[in-house]
Amino acid sequence: MKLQVSSRLAVFALLALAADPERQLSVAEICDKYGISGHHLAKVMHMLGRAGLVQSVRGARGGYQFSGNARRMTLLDVIQLFEKLGSGHNRLEAGDRTNEGRALREIVDEIDDIVCATLGSITIGTMLKLVSRRRAPPAGAPSPPPHKYR
């Protein structure tokens, strides 16, 4: 499956903030870490703020601070702010009222339900553990250039 860019940016931003909940990060700092567009991320941060997952901090050293519960917030909670997931959101399409359409719908719904179950079982806290298990490359090894998301 492919996540929308907004969903990916949201997960990246939350991972950066939840890694140190006491610390504030600006949009620019998060963009630098992931090599992403500030304009798009600003919109994503606004959405996360409205959902109560991050808190905007004003002032000269302002930015955003993680305000959720990393041990309870799941990837599904985050991604569903930006895109519809799950078999219940699938609209009827041409052929769906036929037996073939219903059989295909059953398979696609099964896949959608597995996607939701997987994303709903992984918390931000668990993601941070997964991240920490991935060791940084040894000193001197070249790092791949960051991708720019527009």
Added chain:
Amino acid sequence: MLKSDHQPHLATGVAASTHATSVKGAVAARRVRADDVPQVFALDERVTGVAKPDYWQDIFERYGKHRLNERFFLVAESVETEIRPRILGFIIGELRAWEFGSEPCGWVFALSVDPRTRLLGVGQALFDAISVEFKNAGVAKMRTMVARDNRLHLMFFRSEGMMAGPYIQLEKEFD
């Protein structure tokens, strides 16, 4: 199928051995004993709402008394003597080999933690304890199966580093 309802948590890990009790923090994990069975039965009934006294007696006979080098029925108890009930949770697993073409590995098929004792590290203590037993028994992998809608169990096992395996569970209803 795992039935209990408990929260994932950062916890203290303990290792259960056949004879000694390992203690770390507020919870100790060890092998089940006969006098634990009434509390295990009561805990399961409290969590699932279904009384299964014969089932638990049979489980104790099979997993608490026989083939103990490959079957592990562990309970977690509070080291605080004033806390009652004493048994805060249990985990049951065993070594299985060559089922579904799988090399020998440890399977966890039951895990239950008293909802009243969350955030004490009970789940993690049990998970850590059975992990040690599996490793000591010579296997390099552990598996479990969780209902797709059991988010608490899924979240817990994920938080302990478990990922989706290479198998897909299939089923069919008879007409």
